[in-house]
Amino acid sequence: MNTQRRGRKVETGPRAINQLPWKQPQLTLEPSRILSDDHLEAIHNESLRVLEEIGMDMIYAEAREILADAGAIVLGDRVRIGRDIVEEALKTPPSEFTFHARNPEHSIRIGGKWIAFAPVGGPPNCSDLDRGRRPGTLEDSNNFMKLAQFFNCVHTAGGASVDALDVHASIRHLHLTRNKMVFTDKVPFASSTGRHRLLDSIEIIRMARGISHDQLLLEPSAYTVINTNSPLKLDSPMAMGIIEMARLNQICVVTPFTLAGAMAPITLAGALVEQNAEALAGLALSQLSNPGAPFVYGGFTSNVDMKSGAPAFGTPEYMKACIVGGQLARRYKLPYRTSSTNAANSVDAQSAYETVFSLWGAIMGGGNIIQHAAGWLEGGLVASYEKFALDVDLLQMVMEFLKPLEVNDATMGFEAMKEVGPGGHFFGTQHTLERYSNAFYAPLISDWRNFPSWEAAGSPHADQKANALWKQALAEYQPPYLEPSRLEEIDAFVARRTSEGGEPTDF
């Protein structure tokens, strides 16, 4: 394999993985619209009415106080938020900002036309073809971090792509964050599962960047995702997360998990009203805690299988929700987070078509952060090694699709057509030879051999090719440089917090 194709880095071996270079893609075409302006305003207004007339339950007293101070009506846990509060909150967040990585080359832009692909986050289980489906361990989590670091089309380090169930919950966040900052130098996720865990994680991230607390306040260096407890409820760790992230000027993504028919109305319009109400409530809490704090509008509306209640992903309803979510985020001039998802149990055709339908909705919807874009399987219950490798090929394809098509005299090829003439072929022309080596996207998984050659090679399916790819990626992985003094500081912090018992749990 020619490792110099497409201007990629020269890797160490002659058979190194020939991936695309690091680059953050942009949406080069107009995002899709499926709702008229009138219908979009109807969704907007109805969601303000929900906040005003029904309100949200907020379990965390400080959240209620912050909103009450701004004029919200509080009765017990219920907080009714007037549209004036929301409209005020819509004035302050940035439309676009820089998210700083510890390696400045891996810093990314959030918002505008920028797209960032984030790896799967959160599953308790992982799987691969060799070892099957099993609970996640710290070693698995490390491996997914290494894959996120290795593949250039993955733009964030993710959180824990799979949970490390072999490490006690009181200190798990310390080890996961420490490893993330050691094994990767891309922008990190900080899990919002309680104030101390969140602050520990951000402290480790700050140390890895080698910046002061003051500089951290100026530079978004971590992001978290707050999934509201739909419908219309915000629990304490989630509210704390919104408040703390805002105060630290770090990135908060509020993503209501509004499954139509379960936690949201069965009608897509209703689920979107609920999503919008909850996201705007999160925005209000964020901007009241620190006006101008970076905030990302999250959408995760899908439907359930009404026969079983199981969540479905990559469905036509999911695609529509992705696109309307983007219309709403653009109306608010907020960056937009969506996801690449599927509900398949194996890396088969279903996993692939649901994923590409998701990507279609996410990309054409104008998603800025696309979560779970590599490795998600089984509706988020499993982080799959093969799915991660397969998704890399899909993400690279999307990036290539988004590259502008060059139209000029040379690319229109008149002279080549004249030289070849009717009935000829272009294989040997100068026009071809000059462009031969990097004219087209070279896939990592897709097998384009003819049937006899493919059969002679053992008829490999895409999941088997993906199995070989992730293993090769782990073998080729090189840890990014981290200043020894920073590593020492991080390790000392982890040791101290571990000796203090970490964040105590009741189990």
Added chain:
Amino acid sequence: MNTQRRGRKVETGPRAINQLPWKQPQLTLEPSRILSDDHLEAIHNESLRVLEEIGMDMIYAEAREILADAGAIVLGDRVRIGRDIVEEALKTPPSEFTFHARNPEHSIRIGGKWIAFAPVGGPPNCSDLDRGRRPGTLEDSNNFMKLAQFFNCVHTAGGASVDALDVHASIRHLHLTRNKMVFTDKVPFASSTGRHRLLDSIEIIRMARGISHDQLLLEPSAYTVINTNSPLKLDSPMAMGIIEMARLNQICVVTPFTLAGAMAPITLAGALVEQNAEALAGLALSQLSNPGAPFVYGGFTSNVDMKSGAPAFGTPEYMKACIVGGQLARRYKLPYRTSSTNAANSVDAQSAYETVFSLWGAIMGGGNIIQHAAGWLEGGLVASYEKFALDVDLLQMVMEFLKPLEVNDATMGFEAMKEVGPGGHFFGTQHTLERYSNAFYAPLISDWRNFPSWEAAGSPHADQKANALWKQALAEYQPPYLEPSRLEEIDAFVARRTSEGGEPTDF
């Protein structure tokens, strides 16, 4: 299974396939644009320059004469076509028209925002999980016709989805067309492999519709696809096809097969210039033969694998070409034909992601006729039974995605949210119960069971579920009614032409 969901026909058995009802979808969102108007004009102008300065080789004398009469410069086989001829030809074809099926309920609209999905056509081989990959037979061809008839999301009867290699080529077209008009009542394809074969096929189609020759001239009742011999060449059967279809006022789709790097310049812009030049030459020949004849602009630009020369499909380059093809067709106000394709050797994840990327390009490109949308595998060398069934689910998903999202007071669900309140769930609400049975798309293949249930069921992959689906579809298939007198007329025609030796071949 509830067979009355979504207003579908009530099938005979309680476990009948719960497919979507017959409906021709429309593109309800704006088609994508990836080229600026300036760049689009550059492609347009450069293709006119190709026709004017390089020209095309046309092997068929009558084609040269027709173009020469209009002012083209002919030297040997080479025909140089001035832009005035093309511009004149662009004035006469209809932008939108009705394509008449023998069952009027299955007539479709071609052009505008209308979309029609056509099954795979042309492969010499077929395959299924039980019998493997093998040369096609008449029985296989019949089976694919039955599947095209059975599934409502397939809008045409197709041609021969797989060739009937067990029937001699001299009479094969007679049997294929006869069976197509008996086993289906959807709009038919007529293969353009020589004047007599084409005229035989159209005669059978006319008989099945029970209309006179005069009425046929008024009503497009058959379509053919002309693949130019790229680069810049048109062989005799193809030129005859364009001329005869135009004279009969039947639908001619001219689709240059411009594989960048092989039969077209390696640059996508160059391949699109060549595609456009060849399609416009076909348009000129069509409209000069009969101004106003229904003509469809076809695009099939993809790239080859530069390592092996193998054609690649569903690539980023393919998606871009789909979208630019649509921009060109809309510039000319012509209906647009594109395809759903893939280059996989099995119904695995690759076959699915390449297909959905293709569909993404075809749909967002504004395709009106989407060929090969069910059953295509291996870059068109194989018609796959399982892929056909799998594709049905994908096409249904696209149709559901294109259904407008209903936004009104009832669907926005304020009262339901008020009733449920924070922290509740919507399963039992009146709002849910009223919509429960048909709220969401119910897939035919996708398996949303949880992992233990799925594993207990034998861990079926999507291709195995597709295997069960096509078998059930063939079992449920019912032949559409055909007046006995028409069938007798067709069978007498086939018998006579067979006794005459059909269309003689030299083998």
